[in-house]
Amino acid sequence: MSEKNLDRNGRWRNITVAFRVSPEENERINAAVRISGLTKQEYITRRLEDMEVVVQGNPKVFWGLREELRAVAEQLCRLESVSDMDPELLAELKMILSVMEGMKEEEH
Numbered sequence: 001m002s003e004k005n006l007d008r009n010g011r012w013r014n015i016t017v018a019f020r021v022s023p024e025e026n027e028r029i030n031a032a033v034r035i036s037g038l039t040k041q042e043y044i045t046r047r048l049e050d051m052e053v054v055v056q057g058n059p060k061v062f063w064g065l066r067e068e069l070r071a072v073a074e075q076l077c078r079l080e081s082v083s084d085m086d087p088e089l090l091a092e093l094k095m096i097l098s099v100m101e102g103m104k105e106e107e108h
Contacts, residue, residue, distance in 0.1 A: 024088065031071075031092055034064035035099050055099050068096055 007013050021029065033043045036053055037060050046053050055061055075089050 028088065028092065031068050032095060035061060035068055035096060037061040037064070061099075065096060065099065068092070072096065 004012065004014070029040070029044070033040045036043050036055050037058055038046070038053065043053060045051075072089065072093055075086075079085060
């Protein structure tokens with residue numbers, strides 16, 4: 001049996017919480033996690049506790065942003081017109097832009 005460990009805030013995390021999501025919801029969650037630079041556990045916990053998710057620019061975040069932008073660009077290229085844009089794609093694009101804007105503010 002493995003040794004029990006405390007998290008960085010001195011809490012025992014020994015309870016598992018699980019829930020089902022659709023494939024689309026799963027992809028949105030994974031996209032948000034990738035560009036946040038957090039673990040999925042930390043990201044979901046912060047969102048559920050209505051805590052701010054602060055993205056710290058690092059190589060993992062930049063890689064996640066690049067991959068998400070690539071996926072969004074592919075979907076945008078397939079559109080016949082702007083009116084064909086899926087609301088979920090627009091939401092993802094807004095999330096990416098929000099992260100990038102926050103990173104821009106950190107530079108100043």
